[in-house]
Amino acid sequence: MLISYLSPITDPRKIWIVAFFGLAYPFLLLGNIIIVAYWGLRGRNFWLIPLVCIGLGYNILFNNIGFRSSTQKLDTPKENCLRLMTYNVHNFKPYGEKNTVNAKKEALTIIASQNPDVVGFQEYYTKPRGRYAFTDTIKKIMHSSHYYFEPFMQNSGEAMGIAIFSKYPIVNHGLIRLSDESGSGNQCLFADIEKQGKIVRVYSLHLQSIRFDPTDYGYLDEVSQHGKTNFTLSKRIGGKLKRAFIKRSEQVFKVKEHAAQCSYPYVISGDFNDTPASYAVNQMSKGLKNAFREKGSGMGRTYNGSFPNYQIDYILASPKLDVDNYWIVKKKLSDHYPVCSDLRIR
Numbered sequence: 511m512l513i514s515y516l517s518p519i520t521d522p523r524k525i526w527i528v529a530f531f532g533l534a535y536p537f538l539l540l541g542n543i544i545i546v547a548y549w550g551l552r553g554r555n556f557w558l559i560p561l562v563c564i565g566l567g568y569n570i571l572f573n574n575i576g577f578r579s580s581t582q583k584l585d586t587p588k589e590n591c592l593r594l595m596t597y598n599v600h601n602f603k604p605y606g607e608k609n610t611v612n613a614k615k616e617a618l619t620i621i622a623s624q625n626p627d628v629v630g631f632q633e634y635y636t637k638p639r640g641r642y643a644f645t646d647t648i649k650k651i652m653h654s655s656h657y658y659f660e661p662f663m664q665n666s667g668e669a670m671g672i673a674i675f676s677k678y679p680i681v682n683h684g685l686i687r688l689s690d691e692s693g694s695g696n697q698c699l700f701a702d703i704e705k706q707g708k709i710v711r712v713y714s715l716h717l718q719s720i721r722f723d724p725t726d727y728g729y730l731d732e733v734s735q736h737g738k739t740n741f742t743l744s745k746r747i748g749g750k751l752k753r754a755f756i757k758r759s760e761q762v763f764k765v766k767e768h769a770a771q772c773s774y775p776y777v778i779s780g781d782f783n784d785t786p787a788s789y790a791v792n793q794m795s796k797g798l799k800n801a802f803r804e805k806g807s808g809m810g811r812t813y814n815g816s817f818p819n820y821q822i823d824y825i826l827a828s829p830k831l832d833v834d835n836y837w838i839v840k841k842k843l844s845d846h847y848p849v850c851s852d853l854r855i856r
Contacts (some may be wrong), residue, residue: 515567518792522755529755554836556664573786576806581835591852595626596779598846602634618816622651628712632781634673658683663693674701711776718757756812758790775830785820801825801851804833815845
């Protein structure tokens with residue numbers, strides 16, 4: 511547990527093993543809570559040792575768990591607020607499954623019901639026409655034609671990438687290339703959005719994916735259900751995690767460097783593919799307001815796939831913005847939940 515506290519400040523490019531302790535933080539926390547209860551019930555003072563250990567990591571604890579009741583969500587955002595949604599839609603379908611009309615309807619219903627001013631999509635998918643022409647449909651939902659879409663994989667019949675949709679004019683936009691791999695969706699977009707004469711920059715990013723395949727997920731399920739381990743497969747998964755930790759530590763600074771040049775209030779949001787106890791999230795959060803830390807409640811889990819369910823999607827606001835509320839829409843369509851926050855513009 512104490513080693514896991516070093517994860518947010520240890521660059522995986524230099525010492526990668528510490529990142530695995532950060533990844534294990536929720537399990538280490540649970541283990542220490544059990545030890546506190548065990549010694550407490552036995553009436554022995556040894557319970558103080560794990561309790562002090564937990565207390566030493568209070569900052570990581572509060573980034574993982576919101577010790578407050580849910581903040582109030584209004585049907586319509588206030589005039590001086592920008593309601594932001596970030597959503598990794600996994601091509602608008604559950605993991606490993608094909609597009610269906612029901613999945614399409616549910617995804618669009620989720621977006622419409624939250625009434626966002628701005629939506630940042632990762633793993634966005636659309637066709638130029640027909641029932642899966644999501645771009646046309648989302649413009650109708652937003653009652654606006656303002657959007658920015660960068661496809662990283664496309665052909666004449668479909669396109670996949672990252673997209674930002676806005677109810678308000680987009681006065682500028684651009685791409686920050688985080689990966690040079692052909693067809694990689696691990697990139698970052700930004701859009702400068704003008705509301706009531708004020709401009710806010712919104713970054714929508716997708717940091718390096720772990721790239722587990724069905725074999726990896728099958729093995730993880732086998733371990734979680736039956737406890738059966740395999741050295742070769744465990745090493746393979748560990749290698750993928752290590753490479754992703756290192757890649758994300760590089761990508762974070764590209765985004766931070768770009769944002770440092772921005773003269774407007776800005777928001778960095780999206781799928782970070784890493785936990786609150788990670789180096790990547792800690793570095794990206796520096797100098798910014800973590801919407802979950804400010805107003806979130808409970809465990810804050812945003813991933814609902816086969817890998818242990820963590821908080822890996824974030825909304826980070828610059829100091830000139832205030833976080834009014836924060837909520838996660840617990841609708842299991844993609845392998846991620848949509849995350850929303852009302853950000854007050856000063």
